[in-house]
Amino acid sequence: MRIGYKLATEPFGPKEIIRQAVAAEAAGFDFVELSDHFHPWLDSQGHSAFTWSLLGAIAQATDRIGLATGVTCPTIRYHPAVIAQAAATVALLSDGRFMLGLGSGERLNEHVVGQGYPAVTRRHAMLREAIEIIRLLWSGGYQSYEGRYLRLEDARVFDLPPVPPRIAVAASGEPSARLAAECGDALFATEPKAAIVDHYRAAGGDGPRYAEIPLAYAPDETTAARAALETTRWALTGWKVMSELPNPVNFAAATTTITEHDVAERFACGPDPARHLAVADQFLDAGFDTLVLLNAGPDPDDFLDFFHSELAGPLRSRAGAASLA
Numbered sequence: 001m002r003i004g005y006k007l008a009t010e011p012f013g014p015k016e017i018i019r020q021a022v023a024a025e026a027a028g029f030d031f032v033e034l035s036d037h038f039h040p041w042l043d044s045q046g047h048s049a050f051t052w053s054l055l056g057a058i059a060q061a062t063d064r065i066g067l068a069t070g071v072t073c074p075t076i077r078y079h080p081a082v083i084a085q086a087a088a089t090v091a092l093l094s095d096g097r098f099m100l101g102l103g104s105g106e107r108l109n110e111h112v113v114g115q116g117y118p119a120v121t122r123r124h125a126m127l128r129e130a131i132e133i134i135r136l137l138w139s140g141g142y143q144s145y146e147g148r149y150l151r152l153e154d155a156r157v158f159d160l161p162p163v164p165p166r167i168a169v170a171a172s173g174e175p176s177a178r179l180a181a182e183c184g185d186a187l188f189a190t191e192p193k194a195a196i197v198d199h200y201r202a203a204g205g206d207g208p209r210y211a212e213i214p215l216a217y218a219p220d221e222t223t224a225a226r227a228a229l230e231t232t233r234w235a236l237t238g239w240k241v242m243s244e245l246p247n248p249v250n251f252a253a254a255t256t257t258i259t260e261h262d263v264a265e266r267f268a269c270g271p272d273p274a275r276h277l278a279v280a281d282q283f284l285d286a287g288f289d290t291l292v293l294l295n296a297g298p299d300p301d302d303f304l305d306f307f308h309s310e311l312a313g314p315l316r317s318r319a320g321a322a323s324l325a
Contacts, residue, residue: 001289001290001291001315001316002030002031002066002208002290002291003029003030003290003291003292003293003312003315003316004029004030004031004032004033004066004068004210004290004291004292004293005020005024005027005029005031005032005033005292005293005295005304005307006032006033006035006070006212006292006293006294006295007020007021007024007032007033007034007035007054008035008294009034009035009036009037009047009048009049009051009054010035010037010040010041010042010045010046010047010048010231011040011045011046011047011231012047012300013047013049014047014049014050014053014054014057017034017049017054017058018054018057018058018061020032020300020304021058021061021062021065022058022061022062023300023301023304024065024304025062025063025064025065026304027304027305027307027308027312028307028308028312029065029293029307030065030066031065031066031067031068031097031099032058032065032066032067032068033067033068033069033070033101033212033292034051034054034055034067034068034069034070035051035069035070035071036051036052036069036070036071036072036073036109037051037106037108037109038077038108038109038112039108039109039112039247039248040248041108041232041234041248041251042231042233042234042248042251042252042255043248043249043252044230044231044252045231045248051069051072052086052090055067055069055090055093055094055098056089056090056093059090059093059094059097059098060093064097065097066094066097066098066099067090067094067097067098067099068098068099068100068101068168069099069100069101069102070101070188070210070212070292071101071102071103071168071170071188072100072101072102072103073102073103073104073105073106073109073110073127074102074127074130074131074134075104075105075110075123075126075127075129075130075149075150076105076110076113076115076117076126077105077109077110077112077113079150080129080130080131080133080134080137080150080152081133081137081152081155081157083100083102083130083134084133084134084137084138084157085137085157087100087134087165088138088157088159088160088161088164088165089159090165091161091164091165092159092160092161096161096162096163098165099165099166099167099168099186100134100165100166100167100168101167101168101169101170101188101210102127102130102131102167102168102169102170102184103127103169103170103176103188104120104123104124104126104127104170104176104243105117105123105243106242106243106244106245107243107244107245107246108242108245108246108247108248108251111246120175120243121175122149124175124176124179125148125149126149126150127169127179127183128179128182128183129145129147129148129149129150130150131167131169131183131184132145132147132183133145133147133150133152134167135164135167136152137152137155137156137157138157138160138164140156140157140160141156142154142155142156143155143156166185166186166207167183167184167185167186168180168184168185168186168187168188168207168208168210169183169184169186169187169188170188170189170190171187171188171189171196171199171200172189172190172191172196172239173195173196173199174195174199177196177197177199177200177203177205178199178200178203180200180203180205181199181200181201181202181203181204181205182203182204184205184207185207185208186207186208186209186210186290187200187205187207187208187209187210188210188211188212189209189210189211189212189288190211190212190235190239191239192211192282192283192285192286192288193286194285194286194287196286197209197286197287197288198287201287208289208290209287209288209289209290210288210290210291210292211283211286211288211290211291211292212292212294213268213279213280213283213291213292213293213294214228214232214235214266214267214268214279214294214296215267215268215276215279215293215294215295215296215297215303216228216232216263216267216268216269216270216295216296216297217270217271217276217295217297217299217302217303217306218269218270218271218297218298218299218302219270219271219302220270220271221264221269221270221271221272222260223297223298224264224267224269224270224271224296224297224298225260225261225263225264225267225269225270226260227296227297227298228263228267228269228296228297229258229259229260229263231296232263232267232294232296233255233258233262233263234251234254234255235266236255236258236262236263236266237251237254237255241254267279267296268280269297271306273306273310273311273314276310276311277311277314277315277318280315280318281318284318291315293307293311
């Protein structure tokens, strides 16, 4: 059982993200996962630094903790050749601690290069081609590729790690779960839906199953819910909305009716470990075996202390019991 800490690059600046990664290592987390966005979800978050610069800096600032993207879209804003090179470099800088999380993207980030934002079936086909290109380049030598949507011409990644990074693929339903099983080494999801895991396994997926757990720590429930509402209410809109809206102002408009009560129903808000463990149990019961804790509370250091003293032991015990069930 591995437990990760979500480094949300939207509410914090780049130096603070690196500081939190070092603190997460000290708190006992097994890995950190970084979002890879061009825009924040909401203007009130105020940040969105370049994730690949952060990964290189974190690799040098830490010794043990794993690193992952959660997740990168390698098809529109980036070409997969660029991601193949970037991921290989981070794997070398981190001595093999890096995992590449990939997904089909959100309009919020991908439309900025003016290439349009295709329908989901095409995005999945593009992601499949992108993964093929990345793995091809990781195999070494000069490579070319002629796909329906993506191409590669006489390209080589010169600096390759001894072992390529694992690839986790984000899924929200059957088509993406099947893609994760067929093309990836692991599954990544943000909802406690057993069907996602079932589809992944039915398609032959046997890798780790990552899930992002919505938590908000604060000394009281009201403070936690208020902080989560301010910065993270976008998470309640659902994947169809999250993948389609183009700018932070649209997410602000789409979330005007969301209340603190709504947030508290989705997030574990406040200081009670039992509530946080109950939300994590939803994902464990759904079949996920690797947890990524997303804290939407106001103070990341308070949350890291809370994890170390109250959550780490019980979470690992629960995961062990789930694996034996």
